Amino acid sequence: MFGRVRAWGSRHGRLVDVLVMAPLVFLCLVSAGNYDRGSHLPGIGSPGVPGYLALSAALIAPLAWRRSRPVHAFAAIALIAFLQWLAAIEPVPADVAVLVAMYGVASYRPLRWALAAGAIAELGVCLLIVRYGQPSLLAFASGSVFAVAAWIAGIYANTRRRYLESLEERARRAEHERDQQVRIAAAAERARIARELHDVVAHNVSVMIVQADGAGYTIDSDPEQARRAVQTISSTGRQALAEMRRLVGVLRQDDAREEEYAPQPGVGDLDELMTHIRQSGLPVEFTVSGTHRDLPEGEQLVIYRIVQEALTNALKHGGPETRARVEMEYGPRDITLRVTDDGRGAAAPRSIDGHGLIGMRERVAMYDGSVHASPRPGGGFQVAVRLPVSRAA
Numbered sequence: 001m002f003g004r005v006r007a008w009g010s011r012h013g014r015l016v017d018v019l020v021m022a023p024l025v026f027l028c029l030v031s032a033g034n035y036d037r038g039s040h041l042p043g044i045g046s047p048g049v050p051g052y053l054a055l056s057a058a059l060i061a062p063l064a065w066r067r068s069r070p071v072h073a074f075a076a077i078a079l080i081a082f083l084q085w086l087a088a089i090e091p092v093p094a095d096v097a098v099l100v101a102m103y104g105v106a107s108y109r110p111l112r113w114a115l116a117a118g119a120i121a122e123l124g125v126c127l128l129i130v131r132y133g134q135p136s137l138l139a140f141a142s143g144s145v146f147a148v149a150a151w152i153a154g155i156y157a158n159t160r161r162r163y164l165e166s167l168e169e170r171a172r173r174a175e176h177e178r179d180q181q182v183r184i185a186a187a188a189e190r191a192r193i194a195r196e197l198h199d200v201v202a203h204n205v206s207v208m209i210v211q212a213d214g215a216g217y218t219i220d221s222d223p224e225q226a227r228r229a230v231q232t233i234s235s236t237g238r239q240a241l242a243e244m245r246r247l248v249g250v251l252r253q254d255d256a257r258e259e260e261y262a263p264q265p266g267v268g269d270l271d272e273l274m275t276h277i278r279q280s281g282l283p284v285e286f287t288v289s290g291t292h293r294d295l296p297e298g299e300q301l302v303i304y305r306i307v308q309e310a311l312t313n314a315l316k317h318g319g320p321e322t323r324a325r326v327e328m329e330y331g332p333r334d335i336t337l338r339v340t341d342d343g344r345g346a347a348a349p350r351s352i353d354g355h356g357l358i359g360m361r362e363r364v365a366m367y368d369g370s371v372h373a374s375p376r377p378g379g380g381f382q383v384a385v386r387l388p389v390s391r392a393a
Contacts, residue, residue: 020100021063027093028056047089055084056094063097066104074101074117078124085127098124099150106154107161114158118151191362204240206316207280208233214281232279239276266300267328273308274326282315283323290330299387302363303328303337306371309360310339310383318343318381334369337385345375360385 032049047055058080062073077097084095102121106114125143129135215229265273274286295303307326314324322343329336357373360383364371369387376382 017064017066020066021060024060024063024094024096024100025056028053028060031093047092051089052092055080055089056092059092059094059097063100063104066101067108070101070104070108071113071117074098074105074120077101078120081124082127085124085131088131091128091132099146102147103150103154103157106151107157109158111155114151114155118147121147121151204236206312207236207276208240210280210315211236236276236280264297264301265304266297267295267303268300269304270307270326270328273304273311277311277315277324280315282311282318284311285323285325286328287326288328288330292330293389295335295389299335299367299389302367302369302387303335303385305363306337306360306383306385307339310373314339314341314343314381322380331389334389335387337387338382340376340380340382342380345380 032052059077062076065073078101081095081098084091098121102117105117122144125147126140129139129143211229211232215226215233218229219226270286274284277284311324311326314322318324318341322341324339324341327336327338327340357371360371360373364385364387367387369385371383371385373381373383
């Protein structure tokens with residue numbers, strides 16, 4: 001409730017100022033008749049009704065800027081009240097505007113301005129008692145109660161408003177950080193899916209192209225070999241389609257149906273990958289050394305994709321009669337992976353739009369590993385990876 005009222009007051013600031021001035025204006029109009037008979041205080045002059053109305057208007061009018069320019073409004077009202085005191089004019093109800101303006105300074109300005117305004121208002125109370133009343137400790141205490149109460153109320157309002165503003169700022173900052181985290185997570189997910197798409201498409205399509213070329217060359221001279229190549233194309237296409245369906249299932253998060261997709265490939269699937277590569281025409285030797293240990297699925301996927309990408313590159317760029325070797329070593333703190341081939345190496349044509357090596361580095365970087373890929377001095381190409389063993393292992 002208070003929050004809605006505060007929000008409405010923020011949107012209609014000038015109207016709120018008018019509503020604050022309205023009771024004081026009404027009180028001044030009701031009391032106007034009392035100033036037509038002269039003052040009852042000795043040595044104090046009565047302003048008369050016209051003077052009373054003019055003085056009241058001069059004291060009340062600056063309140064219209066009590067929120068936008070509280071210091072200026074208070075200074076103007078205090079100056080008019082001080083001139084009234086100097087001219088020994090009888091006090092009017094509009095003199096309460098001094099306290100209202102002081103409340104505005106305490107509410108909307110820093111503490112140093114609130115202290116200055118409170119001191120000036122207290123000085124005005126003392127001057128009123130000295131001239132218009134009977135100076136005594138009780139009189140000063142009674143008069144100061146109103147000034148101190150208005151000052152404390154203004155300080156409280158200022159503190160509460162700043163506290164609410166800090167809460168709103170923290171909420172906005174939290175919302176902004178949440179949106180940033182969502183964007184970062186979405187970008188990371190897009191990068192992960194892009195890597196998966198590249199590895200799936202590049203590997204399977206490369207195998208299909210190689211087999212299709214081979215079938216085309218041997219369809220007349222060796223129909224049986226051409227038939228086997230077509231069968232490899234068929235199985236490779238089915239495998240690519242299954243993995244593409246799995247990736248599309250990740251993207252379709254708004255689908256209410258629960259569908260099961262093939263699990264992510266891992267170290268246990270490397271033998272099947274080697275068989276598939278050999279059937280595609282690239283002889284591969286696969287050796288594993290060290291003490292085998294269970295690895296998290298993420299690290300297993302990294303190892304699988306790196307081997308798949310390196311062998312696919314050897315199949316595409318190595319040239320005829322290329323042979324490859326995959327060595328995987330389980331160390332005490334890390335896993336070393338080397339994929340080498342004896343193909344063209346530095347003489348192989350470079351792909352200007354390839355993302356394989358970039359994908360390798362991105363995958364390994366997620367686990368604080370390192371990748372070194374370069375042509376071998378004696379010919380061929382080598383991909384060396386060091387992957388620290390995760391604590392989850």
